[in-house]
Amino acid sequence: MAPNTKxxxxxxxxxxxxxxxxxxxxxxxxxxxxxxxxxxxxxxxxTYTKVGGRKIRVRxxxxxxxxxxxxxxxxIPRASHYRNMDILYxxxxxxxxxxxxxxxxxxxxxxxxxxxxxxxxxxxTLNDKPPxxxxxL
Numbered sequence: 001m002a003p004n005t006k007x008x009x010x011x012x013x014x015x016x017x018x019x020x021x022x023x024x025x026x027x028x029x030x031x032x033x034x035x036x037x038x039x040x041x042x043x044x045x046x047t048y049t050k051v052g053g054r055k056i057r058v059r060x061x062x063x064x065x066x067x068x069x070x071x072x073x074x075x076i077p078r079a080s081h082y083r084n085m086d087i088l089y090x091x092x093x094x095x096x097x098x099x100x101x102x103x104x105x106x107x108x109x110x111x112x113x114x115x116x117x118x119x120x121x122x123x124x125t126l127n128d129k130p131p132x133x134x135x136x137l
């Protein structure tokens with residue numbers, strides 16, 4: 001029996017630009033990685049700031065979390081979750097704000113970036129990731 005995913009649903013619109021939708025970087029993603037990037041876009045919050053006396057709606061792309069337990073609840077195995085996160089990082093869809101792992105409940109926080117526009121020529125390597133917190137052997 002599948003776990004209850006009702007509490008994990010955000011019920012917010014996932015805004016994906018048409019430029020990203022038709023890009024080669026997005027179209028060649030595995031199906032589960034597409035699902036994960038859409039979930040990231042669903043988690044984006046909107047804030048209002050005043051600019052010149054007017055209120056402007058601004059997207060907050062920092063501080064997004066997506067734990068492996070959430071992927072497992074939607075049927076994506078833990079190993080696929082970490083592989084997809086690496087793919088999304090290398091292609092320039094996400095970047096790390098904070099790489100967790102030092103303590104229990106210390107989780108990674110991500111931000112959405114637009115490096116996918118130049119994907120084939122500037123693919124990141126996994127060595128570019130910030131180091132994990134905690135014990136390094």
